[in-house]
Amino acid sequence: MPSSDRRSMRRSLHGLRRTAGYLKPHLRAERTLLFGGSAALFAEVAMRLLEPWPLKFVLDGVIAASGARIGLDAPDNLPMVLVLACVALLVIVTLRAVAAYLMTLCFALAGNRLLTAMREQVYAHLQTLSMAFHDNARTGDLVTRVTSDVGRLKEVGVTAALPLLGNVITMVTMLGVVAVLDWQLALVMLAVLPLFVLTGARLSRKITGVSRTQRKAEGALASLAAETLAAMRVVQSYSLEDRMQAAFASNNVKTLKDGVKAKKLSAGLERRTDVLVGIATAGVLYLGATRVLAGALTPGELVVFLTYLKAAFKPMRDLAKYTGRIAQAAASGERLVDLLEERPRVVNQQWARSARPFLGDIQFTDVWLSYTTGHPVLRGLNLRIRAGERVAVVGPSGAGKSSVAMLLSRLRDPDYGQVRIDGHDLRDLTMESVRPQIAIVLQESLLFAMSIRENIAHGACDVTDEEIERAARLAGAHEFITALPDGYDTVVGERGATLSGGQRQRIAIARAAVRDAPIVVLDEAMTGLDQDTEQEVLAAMDRLTDGRTTIVITHDLAAAQNADRVIWIDGGLATDHGPPSQVLSRHAGEPGVISGPHRRDPREAYRAVRR
Numbered sequence: 053m054p055s056s057d058r059r060s061m062r063r064s065l066h067g068l069r070r071t072a073g074y075l076k077p078h079l080r081a082e083r084t085l086l087f088g089g090s091a092a093l094f095a096e097v098a099m100r101l102l103e104p105w106p107l108k109f110v111l112d113g114v115i116a117a118s119g120a121r122i123g124l125d126a127p128d129n130l131p132m133v134l135v136l137a138c139v140a141l142l143v144i145v146t147l148r149a150v151a152a153y154l155m156t157l158c159f160a161l162a163g164n165r166l167l168t169a170m171r172e173q174v175y176a177h178l179q180t181l182s183m184a185f186h187d188n189a190r191t192g193d194l195v196t197r198v199t200s201d202v203g204r205l206k207e208v209g210v211t212a213a214l215p216l217l218g219n220v221i222t223m224v225t226m227l228g229v230v231a232v233l234d235w236q237l238a239l240v241m242l243a244v245l246p247l248f249v250l251t252g253a254r255l256s257r258k259i260t261g262v263s264r265t266q267r268k269a270e271g272a273l274a275s276l277a278a279e280t281l282a283a284m285r286v287v288q289s290y291s292l293e294d295r296m297q298a299a300f301a302s303n304n305v306k307t308l309k310d311g312v313k314a315k316k317l318s319a320g321l322e323r324r325t326d327v328l329v330g331i332a333t334a335g336v337l338y339l340g341a342t343r344v345l346a347g348a349l350t351p352g353e354l355v356v357f358l359t360y361l362k363a364a365f366k367p368m369r370d371l372a373k374y375t376g377r378i379a380q381a382a383a384s385g386e387r388l389v390d391l392l393e394e395r396p397r398v399v400n401q402q403w404a405r406s407a408r409p410f411l412g413d414i415q416f417t418d419v420w421l422s423y424t425t426g427h428p429v430l431r432g433l434n435l436r437i438r439a440g441e442r443v444a445v446v447g448p449s450g451a452g453k454s455s456v457a458m459l460l461s462r463l464r465d466p467d468y469g470q471v472r473i474d475g476h477d478l479r480d481l482t483m484e485s486v487r488p489q490i491a492i493v494l495q496e497s498l499l500f501a502m503s504i505r506e507n508i509a510h511g512a513c514d515v516t517d518e519e520i521e522r523a524a525r526l527a528g529a530h531e532f533i534t535a536l537p538d539g540y541d542t543v544v545g546e547r548g549a550t551l552s553g554g555q556r557q558r559i560a561i562a563r564a565a566v567r568d569a570p571i572v573v574l575d576e577a578m579t580g581l582d583q584d585t586e587q588e589v590l591a592a593m594d595r596l597t598d599g600r601t602t603i604v605i606t607h608d609l610a611a612a613q614n615a616d617r618v619i620w621i622d623g624g625l626a627t628d629h630g631p632p633s634q635v636l637s638r639h640a641g642e643p644g645v646i647s648g649p650h651r652r653d654p655r656e657a658y659r660a661v662r663r
């Protein structure tokens with residue numbers, strides 16, 4: 053047995069155990085349904101046990117009895133036994149059907165509710181994870197985990213694990229009944245069991261290995277598809293279709309190959325099981341028939357045994373069918389648990405308290421930050437921005453300007469040093485009380501595929517229609533919004549794709565405006581706009597930031613010149629600050645500022661980006 057198969061099996065079992073640990077609290081919540089389902093399961097097993105017995109009574113009490121009296125009148129009570137046996141069979145079959153129906157219903161309902169709760173838990177957890185996690189995660193992969201991994205767990209739980217459990221209980225009870233009636237026949241049945249276990253275990257491990265690989269490949273395939281679809285504009289404009297298609301096809305073929313391999317293995321296991329069941333049946337038939345002839349057993353009892361034999365070994369056959377699916381579920385469960393065990397890096401400290409409304413005095417003291425261990429991006433940054441001040445943060449690309457905004461919203465915590473607002477270290481305040489007091493407009497303003505009204509309303513809690521309109525007017529967006537066929541109810545494309553860059557930006561400004569936050573951060577919010585739009589957006593931003601502490605992160609001289617002060621950041625340090633004209637003239641010609649006519653020259657803009 054290759055050790056990789058064994059490892060796969062062990063990992064699957066371990067994965068199922070870890071998943072079960074997370075499911076436990078949800079299982080407790082569904083205990084009524086699970087209890088009902090289990091009761092129905094036992095009732096169904098009991099009916100399965102009873103099912104062959106009417107046949108036995110007919111064989112022994114009617115057919116055998118009448119056969120012994122060929123040519124004679126049948127005794128009067130024979131039809132009565134026959135009628136009773138038929139009625140009993142009908143009752144048993146009906147009860148079994150009802151029990152099976154209730155069992156499926158209870159387990160399916162519990163399974164659905166359980167995994168819906170788990171899906172919510174995973175999604176909620178994803179939202180608590182810090183940017184440190186999300187920056188390195190693949191969106192497609194995360195989506196696959198929340199949707200199809202949870203779905204698979206649910207499907208397999210309801211359609212494979214529970215029936216398998218029912219079948220195992222049936223097998224044990226049937227073997228018990230057979231042992232009570234005739235221990236020699238029970239021994240024959242048991243004799244083939246080790247053979248089942250040996251072949252079953254070996255092939256199950258192989259199937260587990262292949263199924264895990266298949267699940268992984270499916271995850272990678274979904275990630276690739278999600279990434280390509282999200283970046284369709286880049287794919288088409290750079291003619292990357294063929295390359296993407298080739299990458300997709302190679303992953304797709306891999307999942308196909310693994311799928312076929314898993315199917316082959318489980319079909320092989322099923323057929324081997326059939327042969328073993330055949331051997332056991334022949335053995336029981338031979339020994340049973342000799343015992344019937346010897347008068348130790350009735351023909352009816354032999355029929356009961358043979359029926360049991362078939363039913364008792366069903367779990368073995370099902371094991372082949374379900375092994376692959378259970379292994380995939382284990383892999384899915386592991387992927388979910390891995391996610392749930394991911395701890396957010398930025399958390400509310402135990403002592404954190406709710407922040408009062410900020411005045412907006414910002415201070416960074418000896419702040420160090422690294423995204424990769426050993427490579428600090430901010431190296432002891434010190435800066436002070438007074439309440440109500442408008443500061444432009446300028447400097448070369450990669451100097452750490454956006455990292456300042458990241459720290460201010462507590463999307464990350466510094467490795468060392470303090471970030472204070474109004475004298476309070478942000479780590480002493482709860483995130484929920486800090487973040488609503490900071491409004492951010494980014495260069496790439498992402499909108500959600502919802503109505504414009506909802507997109508603006510996302511800026512704050514409980515926003516009225518009047519406030520939305522006021523914010524849109526402030527952002528200079530009201531006119532174009534009302535000119536749209538559905539006005540504020542116009543649903544925008546994913547990421548706001550159906551709007552122009554300037555329109556998206558003005559909605560983002562409106563979103564920031566409804567927040568009515570004392571601190572506003574504009575991170576390259578003007579980049580990529582044409583001159584006319586830029587003037588409008590610039591005016592909107594002036595209105596947005598009026599009277600608030602404002603940090604304008606920019607390469608743009610025009611935006612920097614409007615500031616009260618410019619802070620020059622280079623190599624993770626604030627190396628210069630002062631009035632815009634002085635600072636900008638000291639750094640004229642250095643990378644980091646795109647000024648005057650050059651700003652409109654695409655080659656210069658390109659060079660600035662390259663720098």
Ligand SMILES: Nc1ncnc2c1ncn2[C@@H]1O[C@H](COP(=O)(O)OP(=O)(O)OP(=O)(O)O)[C@@H](O)[C@H]1O
Pocket residue numbers: 187423424429447448449450451452453454455456
């Ligand atoms: N999520 C991340 N993971 C790893 N490195 C990162 C991450 N975000 C930023 N960096 C690195 O940190 C450095 C500073 O990035 P930051 O975005 O703060 O610079 P910036 O001054 O705003 O640059 P630009 O002007 O080009 O926007 C860069 O070298 C960047 O590569």
